[in-house]
Amino acid sequence: MARSLLLLRFPVLVGALIASITFFRAGVIDWKLAFKILTPTAIGSIAGSALAEYMPEQDIKLLITIAVLCAFLLIFSGLKKLIEKEFEEGVRFRYFEVLVLFAVGFWLGLIVLDGATYMLLALIAFIHLPLVKANAYKNLAILVTSAIALTSFSIKGEVNWEVGGLMALGSIAGAFLGARLSLNPLAKAWTFRFLVAVILLELIHLGIQYFHELM
Numbered sequence: 385m386a387r388s389l390l391l392l393r394f395p396v397l398v399g400a401l402i403a404s405i406t407f408f409r410a411g412v413i414d415w416k417l418a419f420k421i422l423t424p425t426a427i428g429s430i431a432g433s434a435l436a437e438y439m440p441e442q443d444i445k446l447l448i449t450i451a452v453l454c455a456f457l458l459i460f461s462g463l464k465k466l467i468e469k470e471f472e473e474g475v476r477f478r479y480f481e482v483l484v485l486f487a488v489g490f491w492l493g494l495i496v497l498d499g500a501t502y503m504l505l506a507l508i509a510f511i512h513l514p515l516v517k518a519n520a521y522k523n524l525a526i527l528v529t530s531a532i533a534l535t536s537f538s539i540k541g542e543v544n545w546e547v548g549g550l551m552a553l554g555s556i557a558g559a560f561l562g563a564r565l566s567l568n569p570l571a572k573a574w575t576f577r578f579l580v581a582v583i584l585l586e587l588i589h590l591g592i593q594y595f596h597e598l599m
Contacts, residue, residue, distance in 0.1 A: 396496060397530035400523045407520035417475065421521050422528050424482045425489035429529035432493025433536040451498045452586045459580055476512045484510050492529040500526055501579060
C-alpha cells in the first residue's frame with residue numbers, strides 16, 4: 385500500500401505541472417495569492433512527509449480508508465451546491481484559513497490520496513475562490529507538495545522512477561484535458577460528476593483489497 389502511494393506521487397506531480405501551465409497560460413493565477421496559499425500548504429506537506437517515513441503500513445492503510453469514506457460522505461453533504469456557489473464577499477484569508485491549508489498540506493505530504501479533493505473544497509469553502517481559480521491554485525498546491533514529498537522519498541531511494549515515469553505519461557493528457565475542461569462554463573456540473581465517479585472507484589478498489597485480504 386505504501387509503495388503504491390509512492391508510485392502515485394510522480395504522475396500526480398507531472399499532471400499538476402501540466403495543469404498549472406495550462407491555467408497560467410489562461411491568465412487565471414495571481415502569484416501574490418498563490419504565495420499565500422502555497423506557504424502554509426508547503427509547510428504542512430513537509431511535516432506530513434516527515435511523518436509518513438515512520439508510519440507503519442497498516443496505519444497508512446487505515447488513514448486511506450478513512451480518507452475515502454470521508455470523501456464519500458462529502459458527496460451527500462451539499463458538495464454540489466458548494467461547487468456551484470458564488471461568494472459575494474470575495475477572497476477570505478485569515479488565520480483559520482491558514483490552519484486549514486496547513487492541514488490539507490499535511491495530508492498531501494502524508495498520504496496524497498483524495499488530497500486534491502480536500503484542497504479544492506478548502507479553497508472554495510474557506511478561501512471563497514470560484515471553481516476555476518480554485519482548480520488552478522489546487523494544482524499549484526499539488527505540484528509543490530508532490531515535489532516536496534518526492535524529494536524527501538527519493539533521497540532515501542524509495543521512489544521507482546521507471547514505473548512512476550510510465551504512469552506519468554498517462555497523466556499528461558488527462559491533466560491537460562482536465563484543466564481545459566475546468567475553464568469551460570460547464571465545469572461546475574462536470575466537476576461534481578467527476579468527483580463522484582473517482583470516489584466511487586476508490587471505494588470499489590478498497591472493497592476489492594479488503595475482500596482479497598479476507599480470502
